[in-house]
Amino acid sequence: MRNKLAETLVAKGISNNNVLNAIRTIPRHLFMDSSFEGHAYQDKAFPIAADQTISQPYTVAFQSQLLEVKPEQKILEIGTGSGYQTAVLLLLKARVYTIERQLELFKKTKIFFGKMGYRPKKMIFGDGYKGLPDQAPYDGIIVTAGAPEVPKALMSQLKIGGRLVIPVGSDEQIMTLFVRKSEKEFEKTEYGSFRFVPLLEDKN
Ligand code: SAH
Secondary structure: OHHHHHHHHHHOOOOOHHHHHHHHHOOHHHHOOOOOHHHOOOOOOEEOOOOOEEOOHHHHHHHHHHHOOOOOOEEEEEOOOOOHHHHHHHHOOOEEEEEEOOHHHHHHHHHHHHHHOOOOOEEEEOOHHHOOHHHOOEEEEEEOOEEOOOOHHHHHOEEEEEEEEEEEOOOOEEEEEEEEOOOOOEEEEEEEEEOOOEOOOOOO
């Protein structure tokens, strides 16, 4: 079923073999509620805890491909959720820092990762809008929730040459890639439209 899912993603334009191998390897059904696990290898998003969703495999593959992860790179992920995207980044051999603001999901995924032997460098409960300055700069930052605007903190925590992949917009989002060219210059490229749950800012 996973091989078939990977074939579907190839047909939709995913070409990065390392990303496709991760999709072929990761048991997505274990990242989902048991009531949906029979559908895990469809290319669809599904509900997880706390009114959030596990992203569609195509979306995960598309974002992972845009990030161009290389082994040992330091990657910051905003929106751990089920941990599926995190697992893809780990299979790409990244050093992963991941932030989740829903306590229920944070706890659940942390326990699950322990059982499964997935080892991000750090799992953080908090507001990813602010990034994670104490570990910055990052080779890549991936946001897995829809951002009404691009958080400035994330731009500032990218290495020169680093890549920020973020869906920007309220109801619908445009997948956007920022490559940091210098201290002040960012090259912006826009891709297709996607639908994510919102990136929420904790105003305190
Ligand atoms: N990559 C996850 C996506 C989950 S949906 C998966 O495929 O399972 C997006 C996640 O972003 C949700 O879990 C939501 O709680 C989280 N999120 C929203 N705003 C956030 C913020 N400001 N900081 C960290 N996580 C946030």
